[in-house]
Amino acid sequence: MVRFYHEIPQALRxxxxxxxxxxxxxxxxxxxxxxxxxxxxxxxxEPKILKGFRDFLPPAEITRRDLLEKIEAxxxxxxxxxxxxxxxxxxxILLGKGGGETEKQIYRFKDNGDRDVALRFDxxxxxxxxxxxxRGELTLPFKRYHIAKVWRxxxxxxxxxxxxxxxxFDIVGSDSPAADFEILLMMRNTLKALGGDVSIRLNHRGxxxxxxxxxxxxxxxxxxxxxxxxxxxxxxxxTRRLLAEITGEEAAGKILQYTGSHGTFEETLAxxxxxxxxxxxxxxxxxxxxxxxxxxxxxxxxxxxPSITRxxxxxTGIVYETFLKEDPAIGSVCSxxxxxxxxxxxxxxxxxxxxxxxxxxxLIAALESLGKLKPRGSYAELIIACIKEEDAxxxxxxxxxxxxxxxxCEVLLEAAGSTDGxxxxxxxxxxxxxGARWIIIPGENPLKDPLTLRELKNRQNREGLTxxxxxxxxx
Amino acid sequence: MVRFYHEIPQALRxxxxxxxxxxxxxxxxxxxxxxxxxxxxxxxxEPKILKGFRDFLPPAEITRRDLLEKIEAxxxxxxxxxxxxxxxxxxxILLGKGGGETEKQIYRFKDNGDRDVALRFDxxxxxxxxxxxxRGELTLPFKRYHIAKVWRxxxxxxxxxxxxxxxxFDIVGSDSPAADFEILLMMRNTLKALGGDVSIRLNHRGxxxxxxxxxxxxxxxxxxxxxxxxxxxxxxxxTRRLLAEITGEEAAGKILQYTGSHGTFEETLAxxxxxxxxxxxxxxxxxxxxxxxxxxxxxxxxxxxPSITRxxxxxTGIVYETFLKEDPAIGSVCSxxxxxxxxxxxxxxxxxxxxxxxxxxxLIAALESLGKLKPRGSYAELIIACIKEEDAxxxxxxxxxxxxxxxxCEVLLEAAGSTDGxxxxxxxxxxxxxGARWIIIPGENPLKDPLTLRELKNRQNREGLTxxxxxxxxx
Numbered sequence: 010m011v012r013f014y015h016e017i018p019q020a021l022r023x024x025x026x027x028x029x030x031x032x033x034x035x036x037x038x039x040x041x042x043x044x045x046x047x048x049x050x051x052x053x054x055e056p057k058i059l060k061g062f063r064d065f066l067p068p069a070e071i072t073r074r075d076l077l078e079k080i081e082a083x084x085x086x087x088x089x090x091x092x093x094x095x096x097x098x099x100x101x102i103l104l105g106k107g108g109g110e111t112e113k114q115i116y117r118f119k120d121n122g123d124r125d126v127a128l129r130f131d132x133x134x135x136x137x138x139x140x141x142x143x144r145g146e147l148t149l150p151f152k153r154y155h156i157a158k159v160w161r162x163x164x165x166x167x168x169x170x171x172x173x174x175x176x177x178f179d180i181v182g183s184d185s186p187a188a189d190f191e192i193l194l195m196m197r198n199t200l201k202a203l204g205g206d207v208s209i210r211l212n213h214r215g216x217x218x219x220x221x222x223x224x225x226x227x228x229x230x231x232x233x234x235x236x237x238x239x240x241x242x243x244x245x246x247x248t249r250r251l252l253a254e255i256t257g258e259e260a261a262g263k264i265l266q267y268t269g270s271h272g273t274f275e276e277t278l279a280x281x282x283x284x285x286x287x288x289x290x291x292x293x294x295x296x297x298x299x300x301x302x303x304x305x306x307x308x309x310x311x312x313x314x315p316s317i318t319r320x321x322x323x324x325t326g327i328v329y330e331t332f333l334k335e336d337p338a339i340g341s342v343c344s345x346x347x348x349x350x351x352x353x354x355x356x357x358x359x360x361x362x363x364x365x366x367x368x369x370x371x372l373i374a375a376l377e378s379l380g381k382l383k384p385r386g387s388y389a390e391l392i393i394a395c396i397k398e399e400d401a402x403x404x405x406x407x408x409x410x411x412x413x414x415x416x417x418c419e420v421l422l423e424a425a426g427s428t429d430g431x432x433x434x435x436x437x438x439x440x441x442x443x444g445a446r447w448i449i450i451p452g453e454n455p456l457k458d459p460l461t462l463r464e465l466k467n468r469q470n471r472e473g474l475t476x477x478x479x480x481x482x483x484x
Numbered sequence: 485m486v487r488f489y490h491e492i493p494q495a496l497r498x499x500x501x502x503x504x505x506x507x508x509x510x511x512x513x514x515x516x517x518x519x520x521x522x523x524x525x526x527x528x529x530e531p532k533i534l535k536g537f538r539d540f541l542p543p544a545e546i547t548r549r550d551l552l553e554k555i556e557a558x559x560x561x562x563x564x565x566x567x568x569x570x571x572x573x574x575x576x577i578l579l580g581k582g583g584g585e586t587e588k589q590i591y592r593f594k595d596n597g598d599r600d601v602a603l604r605f606d607x608x609x610x611x612x613x614x615x616x617x618x619r620g621e622l623t624l625p626f627k628r629y630h631i632a633k634v635w636r637x638x639x640x641x642x643x644x645x646x647x648x649x650x651x652x653f654d655i656v657g658s659d660s661p662a663a664d665f666e667i668l669l670m671m672r673n674t675l676k677a678l679g680g681d682v683s684i685r686l687n688h689r690g691x692x693x694x695x696x697x698x699x700x701x702x703x704x705x706x707x708x709x710x711x712x713x714x715x716x717x718x719x720x721x722x723t724r725r726l727l728a729e730i731t732g733e734e735a736a737g738k739i740l741q742y743t744g745s746h747g748t749f750e751e752t753l754a755x756x757x758x759x760x761x762x763x764x765x766x767x768x769x770x771x772x773x774x775x776x777x778x779x780x781x782x783x784x785x786x787x788x789x790p791s792i793t794r795x796x797x798x799x800t801g802i803v804y805e806t807f808l809k810e811d812p813a814i815g816s817v818c819s820x821x822x823x824x825x826x827x828x829x830x831x832x833x834x835x836x837x838x839x840x841x842x843x844x845x846x847l848i849a850a851l852e853s854l855g856k857l858k859p860r861g862s863y864a865e866l867i868i869a870c871i872k873e874e875d876a877x878x879x880x881x882x883x884x885x886x887x888x889x890x891x892x893c894e895v896l897l898e899a900a901g902s903t904d905g906x907x908x909x910x911x912x913x914x915x916x917x918x919g920a921r922w923i924i925i926p927g928e929n930p931l932k933d934p935l936t937l938r939e940l941k942n943r944q945n946r947e948g949l950t951x952x953x954x955x956x957x958x959x
Contacts, residue, residue, distance in 0.1 A: 054577060056617035056830040058570055059601065064614060066621065067565035067628070074566055086887040088864030088894025088918075090542035091549055095533055095647055096571065096633065097591070097603075102529060116572070118593030121637045126534065128572075139539060142531035146541065148917050150897055153542070158571065162596045172570055180897070187876035187897040194880055297874060304877025305884070355531040389563030399772060401662035402779025405669055409780070412561040419563025422625055422655070422662040442623050443563075 061163070061171030068384050072373065073174075076203060077156060080176050080367065083199040084154040087191065089178055092153050094135040096160075100127040102138050105354050114161045128160040132177040132366070133351075140181055141355035149182030152191075170370060179364025181351060186294050189327050189347060190301040192363050196331055196343050197310045199367070204381035208337070210314035211329045213295055214346070217318065219285040220267055226256045234318040237268055241316070268316040274299055277313040294327070325349040326363065339375045343367045386444030389417040391483060393449045394436045395424045403455040407476075414480050419445070441465045447483055536638070536646030543859050547848065548649075551678060551857075552631060555651050555842065558674040559629040562666065564653055567628050569610040571635075575602040577613050580829050589636045603635040607652040607841070608826075615656060616830035624657030627666075645845060654839030656826060661769050664802050664822060665776040667838050671806055671818050672785045674842070679856035683812070685789035686804045688770055689821070692793065694760040695742055701731045709793040712743055716791070743791040749774055752788040766801075773802070800824040801838065814850045818842045861919030864892040866958060868924045869911045870899045878930040882951075889955050894920070916940045922958055 058064060065073060081091075100117050104127065117127040129135050132155045140147070156176045163169045178195060180188040193209060200207045214234070221227045236251045243251075245265065252261035271280040278299070282292040295313065302308040319328040326347030333342060345365030352360050376382050391411060393404050404420045411418040425435040433450065440448045448465060452458025459473040462482060471482065533539060540548060556566075575592050579602065592602040604610050607630045615622070631651045638644045653670060655663040668684060675682045689709070696702045711726045718726075720740065727736035746755040753774070757767040770788065777783040794803040801822030808817060820840030827835050851857050866886060868879050879895045886893040900910040908925065915923045923940060927933025934948040937957060946957065 053616075053832065054580065054830050056577070056613045056827075057574070058577075058613075058617075059572060059574060059595075059599065062570035062572065064570070064618070065566075065568040066618060067567060070566040070568050073568075085863040086892045087883075088862060088867070088892060090862060091540075091545040092542060093540040093545050093548075095537035095539070097534060097537065097635065097647065099532070099534060102531070102533075105529065113596070116593075116595060118591075120534075120591060121588070124534065138531045138533075141528075142533075143539070143541060148914070152894070160572065172572065183897050185873055185876075185897045187870070187873050187879075187895070190876050191880065191895065191897065198884075297876075300874065301877030301880070304875070305881045352531075355529050357528065387563065387565060388560040392563070395662070398660055398662050399775065400779070401660075401665050401772075402776030404662075405666065405776070406780045408562075409673075417561045417563060419627070420662070420666065422658050422660045422666065439623065 059171070061169070063170065063172065068386050071386075071388070072382055072384055073369070076369065076373065076376075077174075077176070079202050080199055081154070081156065083195065083202050084178055087152070087195055089152045089154045089195075092136075092139065092155050093157065094129070094132075094139055094155070096128055096158070097126050098129060098135060098138070100125040102355075103127050103129060103134050114163050116160050116162055130161050131159050132157060132175050133364075136177065136179065137352040138355055140360055141352035141358075144352075144356070144358065144360070147182075150180050150188065151182055152178075152180045154178040174369040176367040176369060177364060178366075179345075179362050181360050181362030181364075183363075184361055186297040186301070189294070189363050190298055192345065192365050193298070193302075193311070193329065194305065194307060196329075196345075196365055196367075197307055200331065200333075200343060200372075203372070204376060205342070205372070205379075206334045207310060207331050207342075208312055208334050209310055209329050209331050210312045210317050211295075211298075211327060212313065212315055212317040213291050213327050214318065214324050215326055216281055216285050216289065216291040216295070217267070217315065219289060219291065220281070221264075223284075223286050224256075224260050224263060226260050229255050231322060233264065235320055237264065237316060238318045238320045240268065271315070274308070274311065274313045277315065281313075281315050291326075298327070319344065319346055321346075323348045323351070329365075333375050333379070335379050336375055339371060339378075341368075342372045342375060387419075389419040389443075390446040391416055391418045391449065392440040392443065392445040392447070393418060393420045393451060394433060394440075395421040396451060396455075398422070398424050400451075400455055404451065407449075407451060407455050410476055411480070416480065416483065419443070437463065437465060437468075449479065534646070536644070538645065538647070543861050546861075546863070547857055547859055548844070551844065551848065551851075552649075552651070554677050555674055556629070556631065558670065558677050559653055562627070562670055564627045564629045564670075567611075567614065567630050568632065569604070569607075569614055569630070571603055571633070572601050573604060573610060573613070575600040577830075578602050578604060578609050589638050591635050591637055605636050606634050607632060607650050608839075611652065611654065612827040613830055615835055616827040616833075619827075619831070619833065619835070622657075625655050625663065626657055627653075627655045629653040649844040651842040651844060652839060653841075654837050656835050656837030656839075658838075659836055661772040661776070664769070664838050665773055667820065667840050668773070668777075668786065668804065669780065669782060671804075671820075671840055671842075672782055675806065675808075675818060675847075678847070679851060680817070680847070680854075681809045682785060682806050682817075683787055683809050684785055684804050684806045685787045685792050686770075686773075686802060687788065687790055687792040688766050688802050689793065689799050690801055691756055691760050691764065691766040691770070692742070692790065694764060694766065695756070696739075698759075698761050699731075699735050699738060701735050704730050706797060708739065710795055712739065712791060713793045713795045715743065746790070749783070749786065749788045752790065756788075756790050769802070794819060794821055796821075798823045798826070804840075808850050808854070810854050811850055814846060814853075816843075817847045817850060862894075864894040864918075865921040866891055866893045866924065867915040867918065867920040867922070868893060868895045868926060868930075869908060869915075870896040871926060871930075873897070873899050875926075875930055879926065882924075882926060882930050885951055886955065891955065891958065894918070912938065912940060912943075924954065 104112060111130060115127050115130050120126050158172055158174050160172050162171055180192060196209060197207060218230055221230050221233060232255050236248060240248045249261050249265055252264055267281060267284050271277040278295055282288060302311050317328055317330055324346035328346035330341035331343035343365055347363040349361045350359040351362055393408055408418040408420050421436055425432040437448060446465060448463045450461040460479055462471045462474055462479050579587060586605060590602050590605050595601050633647055633649050635647050637646055671684060672682060693705055696705050696708060707730050711723060715723045724736050724740055727739055742756060742759050746752040753770055757763060777786050792803055792805055799821035803821035805816035806818040818840055822838040824836045825834040826837055868883050883893040883895050896911055900907040912923060921940060923938050925936040935954055937946045937949055937954050
């Protein structure tokens with residue numbers, strides 16, 4: 010296998026020179042020619058990527074960037090601040106004392122300095138470490154977002170990826186219901202800005218725990234929460250069977266009554282307040298959140314759903330999942346909740362907060378299947394044709410005037426190799442293939458002569474235009 | 485070490501309940517209280533990151549994002565398209581048959597499926613693999629950019645990072661000088677847009693190779709190019725000594741004459757054309773590029789510098805480095821060149837191209853030291869004070885009207901705990917600390933009553949304003 014010229018054995022090079030040029034004198038030419046024509050005996054390395062990983066070609070990457078920009082603009086409009094953390098961290102930091110399921114999925118190895126390191130598998134654990142480390146430098150309440158890739162060696166058969174992007178946003182250092190509401194509103198508004206009308210299903214873990222306590226099964230709350238979390242997936246009967254194994258049949262029935270449907274937000278709140286032993290700080294908080302929803306005219310986006318529990322153990326207050334109204338079956342595209350002690354692994358200071366995470370890949374899949382994404386192949390709708398390659402400097406100057414006016418403009422680099430009149434036709438086809446709408450055919454003097462503007466779709470030319478005419482026409 | 489409540493042994497939990505509440509009945513309250521007050525015997529995991537890696541707190545991350553947005557806007561204005569590739573790839577793909585220096589620096593390990601994998605150490609190798617893999621799907625010439633992190637286990641003592649961001653842009657599938665010029669112009673314009681006036685030092689490897697061939701030392705061109713590449717760092721004398729070891733004293737002297745100063749662009753071009761044996765395709769290309777520079781009025785940004793060689797072996801045509809005119813000593817902030825066979829490791833099809841890479845970290849360091857960056861602590865210059873926490877919904881509605889007008893607006897979440905008149909003062913201080921310019925003090929009914937707008941810096945209040953008044957005033 011040969012990659013670089015100097016890796017080719019000298020004897021072979023000389024042999025090649027002689028065969029191609031009759032003399033070993035043309036090394037500088039031979040080098041190029043050699044690499045073009047030399048086919049080594051050994052096979053090439055097959056260009057492929059790891060299973061569960063993805064390349065993004067321009068149309069897919071443009072779609073992703075368009076969405077991420079809208080998401081980020083929404084986060085910023087709420088005054089949230091960006092942070093970033095390393096992709097690679099000490100395994101101990103990411104895994105704590107040993108992570109069970111997580112440990113099996115994580116990319117963990119020894120680096121060249123024999124350190125036990127791992128790729129982050131979410132953005133929550135690095136954020137917890139971050140908060141413990143920089144607490145003194147941050148102004149609390151701290152509102153941050155973090156958009157970055159994470160890695161999990163998950164079974165890819167379930168259609169999951171091993172590298173994917175998360176968009177996390179959290180408020181830490183505030184116990185106020187106003188913080189809960191802000192996160193809920195951001196979820197709603199951000200997804201709406203992307204074209205998704207959502208239903209956010211909300212519950213309160215603390216209220217559910219009160220109920221479980223009253224039922225005398227509080228000690229088993231983790232198993233119960235995890236089982237109820239599967240309700241939508243495994244169905245009522247299977248959930249009842251699993252719950253009965255944990256709590257006995259009677260309690261299982263009562264739990265399913267609690268998590269069942271009770272009507273409107275207000276009716277549901279009244280029902281679960283009663284089931285959990287009457288008014289409490291938790292039911293009070295849900296009441297305040299309901300008032301906030303009504304005061305902001307967003308109540309239609311929220312449901313109180315006592316079956317939402319979230320599997321993750323660190324949630325202690327409200328929890329929520331977000332479904333697209335037009336395609337709830339795809340599952341939650343944005344979930345989260347309130348936690349009491351995010352950084353407890355790294356610091357004795359308890360820092361509470363509330364946050365949420367958008368799963369970009371699932372969201373893209375959903376918006377795509379709903380036809381909400383308008384894929385585009387290019388950022389530049391305007392292209393300048395190449396009449397003479399030696400005029401590249403003038404074409405770039407012309408293009409620069411459009412760019413300065415805020416219009417992305419691509420310059421074609423080659424005159425398509427002929428002067429038989431077909432060179433322009435070839436460039437029109439190339440421009441259309443690139444996803445452009447317009448092509449400019451410059452004159453002999455690209456900067457002084459009138460321009461011709463062609464609309465590619467309908468093949469109409471407008472001739473004799475000034476630069477300003479063109480800008481007016483395409484803006 | 486305890487992280488989650490359910491990890492605490494039950495005996496300990498019960499002990500805690502009894503100590504704090506006298507009865508194990510308040511599990512749902514106790515859970516929260518427990519995590520707040522429980523100090524385990526074992527020590528916490530120290531929150532720290534790996535050497536050579538960095539966290540970015542909001543001010544630094546905002547600066548990075550501001551720069552990246554400008555860079556990306558510039559790339560897009562030229563019609564360049566984004567792609568993305570996995571952070572993790574087969575080691576064989578990234579390293580080829582074994583990479584010498586690279587191998588020592590790379591993060592390489594076996595994944596859970598026992599695959600030999602590695603983190604990418606640049607964006608060029610993945611791009612080569614990408615081109616070989618998707619050649620049939622891409623429209624050539626293909627203009628792409630890729631902004632992403634790369635990882636190298638380099639010695640951090642030299643002030644290098646082990647995780648850093650690269651911004652690569654390339655045109656593949658065109659041998660035209662117009663492609664060379666477009667990359668050169670993009671470098672210049674992009675860096676100018678960031679506030680850096682640059683000098684791009686340009687050379688042609690092919691012309692240099694012609695000269696070396698004439699000198700009879702072409703076979704040693706790789707070592708010679710690498711040695712000349714160190715010229716600026718190690719000085720004339722040391723370079724002469726090292727070259728003499730490779731080529732003998734006489735040739736070393738002639739090489740240093742070639743790489744030395746010859747005057748203007750035109751004078752230098754004439755000198756190296758003569759030294760390399762007269763007019764050639766390579767000297768002709770440099771002439772065309774000079775014409776493009778003059779035609780586009782950008783000639784002041786370019787120098788012909790025969791000492792520029794770039795260490796990397798795959799360059800075959802023009803090569804260049806970019807220096808900030810106000811601080812050339814910081815080194816090149818954007819470098820690259822033309823190559824004949826990018827994807828030769830993965831495909832028999834030779835794909836030529838030309839490209840460049842911005843080193844974001846060095847660029848930020850340079851712009852910072854030149855005072856060209858205006859650090860800001862926040863995206864939201866406008867903040868809404870919190871008079872009553874239960875009005876969070878109304879405050880968010882008010883904020884939503886500013887956000888809809890394109891004005892990022894943060895809502896304070898807590899009334900700062902007192903009604904002694906100092907609660908507002910505390911919020912003014914908080915808003916200033918957050919980097920805001922303005923704070924709105926809403927009335928009893930935030931959506932109907934007149935608003936007070938306070939400019940934080942000069943502590944001036946404007947009272948009795950409508951929403952429109954506020955927008956007019958701060959826009």
